[in-house]
Amino acid sequence: MVEPHRHSGVFIARGKEDALVTKNLVPGDTVYGEKKIEVENDGSKIEYRAWNPFRSKLAAAILGGIESIHMKPGAKVLYLGAASGTTVSHVSDIVGPEGLVYAVEFSHRSGRDLINVAKKRTNIIPIIEDARHPHKYRMLVGMVDTIFADVAQPDQVRIVALNAHNFLKNTGHFVISIKASCIDSTAKPEAVFASEVKKMQGEKMKPQEQMTLEPYERDHAVVVGIYRPPPKNKNK
Amino acid sequence: MSFIKAQKARQKPHRERAQPSERESLGLLEKKKDYKKRAINYHNKEKKLKALRKKAQEKNPDEFYFKMVHKKLNDGLHWIDVERPEDTMTGAQKALLETQDMNYINWKLNIEKQKVAKLQKQIIPDANAFPKKKHIIFVDKEKDKPKHLINEQKLKLNDNESVKRELMKRTRRVKELEAVSEKMFVRRIVSQDKTNDRTLVKKEDMSSGAIYKWKPMRKR
Ligand SMILES: C[S@@+](CC[C@H](N)C(=O)[O-])C[C@H]1O[C@@H](n2cnc3c(N)ncnc32)[C@H](O)[C@@H]1O
Numbered sequence: 001m002v003e004p005h006r007h008s009g010v011f012i013a014r015g016k017e018d019a020l021v022t023k024n025l026v027p028g029d030t031v032y033g034e035k036k037i038e039v040e041n042d043g044s045k046i047e048y049r050a051w052n053p054f055r056s057k058l059a060a061a062i063l064g065g066i067e068s069i070h071m072k073p074g075a076k077v078l079y080l081g082a083a084s085g086t087t088v089s090h091v092s093d094i095v096g097p098e099g100l101v102y103a104v105e106f107s108h109r110s111g112r113d114l115i116n117v118a119k120k121r122t123n124i125i126p127i128i129e130d131a132r133h134p135h136k137y138r139m140l141v142g143m144v145d146t147i148f149a150d151v152a153q154p155d156q157v158r159i160v161a162l163n164a165h166n167f168l169k170n171t172g173h174f175v176i177s178i179k180a181s182c183i184d185s186t187a188k189p190e191a192v193f194a195s196e197v198k199k200m201q202g203e204k205m206k207p208q209e210q211m212t213l214e215p216y217e218r219d220h221a222v223v224v225g226i227y228r229p230p231p232k233n234k235n236k
Numbered sequence: 237m238s239f240i241k242a243q244k245a246r247q248k249p250h251r252e253r254a255q256p257s258e259r260e261s262l263g264l265l266e267k268k269k270d271y272k273k274r275a276i277n278y279h280n281k282e283k284k285l286k287a288l289r290k291k292a293q294e295k296n297p298d299e300f301y302f303k304m305v306h307k308k309l310n311d312g313l314h315w316i317d318v319e320r321p322e323d324t325m326t327g328a329q330k331a332l333l334e335t336q337d338m339n340y341i342n343w344k345l346n347i348e349k350q351k352v353a354k355l356q357k358q359i360i361p362d363a364n365a366f367p368k369k370k371h372i373i374f375v376d377k378e379k380d381k382p383k384h385l386i387n388e389q390k391l392k393l394n395d396n397e398s399v400k401r402e403l404m405k406r407t408r409r410v411k412e413l414e415a416v417s418e419k420m421f422v423r424r425i426v427s428q429d430k431t432n433d434r435t436l437v438k439k440e441d442m443s444s445g446a447i448y449k450w451k452p453m454r455k456r
Binding site: 054064065067206207208209210211212213214215225232 | 357358368369370371372373374376
């Protein structure tokens with residue numbers, strides 16, 4: 001039994017134990033050895049892939065009850081720090097054939113796997129470049145609705161801001177996963193998250209919510225926000 | 237023929253039934269083919285004993301045997317000089333074989349340790365062992381607060397039973413491999429020790445290698 005999740009494009013498979021799943025864009029194909037679930041729906045078969053919250057911070061955030069991930073069928077997403085493409089493949093499932101995922105990864109080794117994933121999933125555009133230099137791939141990337149960042153770098157906010165200035169539409173959203181120890185391993189995680197949120201406010205990025213990822217990750221937080229929010233209406 | 241082979245490739249691999257976990261102390265589950273081997277071995281021994289017994293019964297005390305001249309008495313023990321089997325390996329070759337074994341064990345140990353670490357990450361600890369999840373919503377006005385957060389879709393998630401069971405098995409295996417690795421290491425060092433200036437501190441036991449103490453030596 002599969003039912004839609006509150007976030008469109010994400011589903012819940014009910015069973016002995018429930019699991020978060022996404023509808024497989026390429027039926028029959030798995031990316032990292034995840035479980036597949038097939039459902040008969042009046043004659044036609046639909047295949048879903050299980051999404052492991054221990055391997056993906058986005059899945060952990062969804063299970064934690066994040067308000068919105070700002071990724072839905074048809075959306076265009078810029079994904080910074082794609083690694084081997086495990087989470088990217090699920091994002092590609094969510095946005096579906098109408099959407100697009102621009103996946104930026106800097107390491108050539110992970111990039112090889114990412115390119116293999118993109119060969120089968122045509123809505124992923126792999127970009128093997130440093131996300132600190134968005135001008136190197138500006139010819140490949142159009143305006144996007146959402147930026148997701150999981151680069152685990154101390155200057156992560158600056159990286160996201162650079163990309164937002166280049167590719168994120170006004171009132172578009174950003175979703176940033178922050179690993180406290182990657183930014184400052186001596187400070188308290190709470191303090192690190194607060195200082196990162198402060199940095200965002202200096203870049204026309206307005207945070208809307210922040211959530212830590214327990215019990216799936218320790219000292220990790222996800223911050224969701226809006227870019228260049230519309231001016232507030234004073235009369236209201 | 238090749239058609240049949242192609243069909244086989246699509247078959248599910250046959251999986252053998254394992255010993256149920258509550259009967260684990262009895263060792264591996266015996267299958268028919270294992271029983272066959274055990275039975276044949278048992279009957280062979282029976283036959284040999286029978287033959288020996290018969291020979292002893294029918295022995296003629298006056299008969300001549302060549303062993304009567306070849307045998308010597310050495311400290312009260314019967315002794316026959318036989319040719320020692322030729323040594324077919326140099327010391328270096330033996331040492332190489334040993335290190336190969338050690339490398340294999342250490343390689344397996346490493347794999348197993350990585351698996352354990354991965355499994356440990358998957359276990360959800362008790363809710364109170366963990367700092368609680370913190371969810372902050374930044375809003376300008378209080379009434380902008382989203383409503384649906386209160387009635388979140390409830391999920392019944394993995395209770396970790398199978399993960400815990402696997403973790404237990406793998407940690408046990410890590411311990412065994414560690415012990416083997418340690419024993420091999422100590423034995424190798426002892427076999428290479430030319431000084432013989434060591435005293436035994438603790439004998440080898442089930443879970444760890446022997447411990448020796450060497451005389452402190454001044455390095456030049
Ligand atoms: C924590 S991993 C991302 C994991 C991935 N999001 C997932 O859930 O499957 C961070 C990745 O960001 C990449 N990265 C780090 N700095 C980068 C940069 N400046 N530009 C692009 N990628 C970068 C690293 O190579 C690494 O693979």
